[in-house]
Amino acid sequence: MKIKKLLNNNAITVMNEQNKEIVIMGKGIAFKKKSGDLVEEEKIEKIFSLDNQQLSDKLKALLSEIPIEHMELSEEIINYAKLHLAKKLHDNIYVSLTDHISFALERHANGLPIKNAMLWEIKRFYKDEFDIGKAALLIIEAKMGVTLPEDEAGYIALHLVNAELNEEMHNIVSITKIMNDILNIVKHHFRLEYDEESLIYYRLITHLKFFAQRLLNDSPAVNQESALFEMIKQQYAEAFTCVEKIRVYIHSIYNRFLTDEEMLYLTIHIERITKEKQKKEIGDT
Structure with a gap:
């Protein structure tokens, strides 16, 4: 292999068999070398091959600046x-x-x-x-x-x-804010304290994480009119009332309308959280 580019004394790029530029690292691998020189293969410690060219370019730029x-x-x-x-x-x-x-x-x-x-x-x-x-x-x-x-x-x-x-880091911050705001709406609506070690809470958090991601990327769940939605709406009326508050919050802050599908799953997850609280209260009495 021949050196294509020197990044620093410890990092170079070469072209692999697929004619793709890859990053090779090793202490002193580029010391007193120049483009076109053969790579001292015994000095190779790490090889990085990123599929995304933009990421690969960023990595090369970063390695030229840091130890x-x-x-x-x-x-x-x-x-x-x-x-x-x-x-x-x-x-x-x-x-x-x-x-x-x-x-x-x-x-x-x-x-x-x-x-x-x-x-x-x-x-x-x-x-x-x-x-x-x-x-x-x-x-x-x-x-x-x-x-x-x-x-x-x-x-x-x-x-x-x-x-x-x-996601971009600023979106992760926004996702976290949306999750926190929704959890606070649920908490105040039902006057409950979450059992943050429970599986049901973990499932709610996971659902909210991907819900918030879809919201920010403007890619809602498919809206399907279904008998299930009407049944859940009636059967879990209080949880659905809470979801209505979440719908108003989402529309007022993000100008997005929740689909029936999104409201359906939010209602189910919130119902599970409230049922868990009720079971715990009964067990404590």
Whole structure:
């Protein structure tokens, strides 16, 4: 293999057999080299091949600016996340998380910590991802000797959610706000406290996450007039009344009309939450 481009002393690009440019990393792999030189294959440590050309270009630009240790650190955290989350992560995580971790380490070195205003919501809605974020802080401490605050675990969690949903970061923030607002509507309507460890709560959170994503992307569920919708509307009247409040909120803030399908599933999930509360109250008496 021949070097196509030098990114820094530890990163180069080459053309693979499919004539696709890939990134190769290794300590000193580009030292005293130039384009066209043969790659010292014994120095190859990591190979990155991203299907999306725009992402690949961003990764190459990033690697030309940051220490190789930051990329290796990010990759270890991503591999840990893939193993423990058992969820598919979009390749954008290699760029977004690496960039964030490198910047976080730079800010820490300069004594410029940043508070995470959404930390409480992240802990509440993205527990699995937040656990990965906390584990990531331990990896960073072990590898770099740097102790970052819990706020950074929250930011790492958001980057993971971003990669799960393949969304822009500002959309993840908006999704989180929508989830929080809807949960508050339900909470105040029924005067209930959520059991955040319950499976039913987890299912509601998962539904709201994808509901909010569809809302922001203007891709609602298919609207189907059905006898089931009318039956649920009558059978779960109080839950449906609560969903009517959610419908008004969505229309007033986002100018979107909820479909019957969306209202149907929201009603079912909210009914399950209220039934769980009633069962708990009966069990406590």
